[in-house]
Amino acid sequence: MAEKINKVTIIGSGPAGYTAAIYAARANLQPVMFAGGPTLEDAQRVPGGQLMITTEVENYPGFPQGITGPELMEHFQKQAERFGTVIHMENVVKVDLSKRPFFIQGESVSCYSETVIIATGASAKWLHIKGEDQFKNRGVSACATCDGAFYKNQDVLVVGGGDTAMEEATYLAKIVKSVTVVHRRDTLRASKVMQERALKNPKISFVWDSAVEEVVGNERGMTGAVVRNLKTGDARQVEATGLFVAIGHTPTTNLFQGVLEMHPSGYLKTVPGSTRTSLPGVFACGDVQDSYYRQAITAAGSGCMAAIDAERWLIEEGA
Structure with a gap:
């Protein structure tokens, strides 16, 4: 059983998860991330989200000549690690959000956490x-x-x-x-x-x-x-x-079925103007809660919001 209680644990990576990690780490919240990895259902799956299968990204600000998706995610990851984010390249297999601290079980690592930021994304059908x-x-x-x-x-x-x-x-x-x-x-x-x-x-x-x-x-x-x-x-x-x-996307929300409020389409519900979910202390960012924009830049922006929301929530709770 894990003894240390994290301030922030991020489930998922991609632009949303890594940006949340950068902001949380710079706020001295010492975030821990479960970045994801291959699964039995999808052996091709790699940490970093949908951009890992995108060859050329020309619309992300700051890269006038364009950049490949994997290169962009490598930059995100290195920046998150630079500020002290601990990254586990594995999937979360179980969560217990019924009480605080929350419990997160990875494939080989488990932990407790005061807050959870969900950035598990969505995949195209x-x-x-x-x-x-x-x-x-x-x-x-x-x-x-x-x-x-x-x-x-x-x-x-x-x-x-x-x-x-x-x-x-x-x-x-x-x-x-x-x-x-x-x-x-x-x-x-x-x-x-x-x-x-x-x-x-x-x-x-x-x-x-x-x-x-x-x-x-x-x-x-x-x-x-x-x-x-x-x-x-x-x-x-x-x-x-x-x-x-263009036959739709499937949000990666299986872990949270029956625990967090979702739209009929399976996307996580967040309070308008924030990343707060139906459960205090749990936040969602990126494509897992965005069925409309689904862009790297909007995912990154919501990752920033999630980290700030988590930080302010921790202050309010005196944690």
Whole structure:
């Protein structure tokens, strides 16, 4: 059983977790972080969040020439460690938030903590089709805001029929030559406003009752996708250099089911204007509580907020 009680324990890493660690460490709160690692379900998972599978980041301030996702996260990690953050490169397997100090059980390390900052993020839902993994970051993406600029004046596909897909398609239409939306049904699930905006856009076309079943390309990247009509069974190859999967994200909140208040979509609820969750002393930042922006810069900003919220809460509690 762990004896030392941490002031702050951060579950998760990425821009949110590392920024929370930097701020907490500089406030002399001696944060401990469980940065995450591979799991049985996802052997490819690495600490650092979704940016670890992003080849080029051009929209993070301070890097005018751009930087790769892994390099950016390496900078974040080194900065957090520079100020004394203790980082365990492993997953948390169990938490007990029923009483203070809270108990956090990692794969090999456990601890007690006065406060907990949750930065476990969210992961994009993928199609799990042939060629998808092969062409990730070479045509296949799950974030138009992140990667759209790489496809200027090119033809791209968007998969999905909800608000996310319509937002991605409308955003891309400002940059690319054409957007083709592939949807499994003959009607959209998106809100009426988002539907109308996309349907009226002359650069956006729709392929109904269809699914992408394979991404094709060469050594330079994606060149197209095989699209099959689900009613007729007919398949054809559509030429495109980009495929944006917009079928939603899954927040990593399994540890907190039934313990913290969540939205129906599974994202953690926070008090508006803060990172406080439904449980005093527990804070959430980054994509685990943000289904709207989902950007590295907003995640980092909320990580800063979480550290400050935790520090002020500790002062109020006299801890």
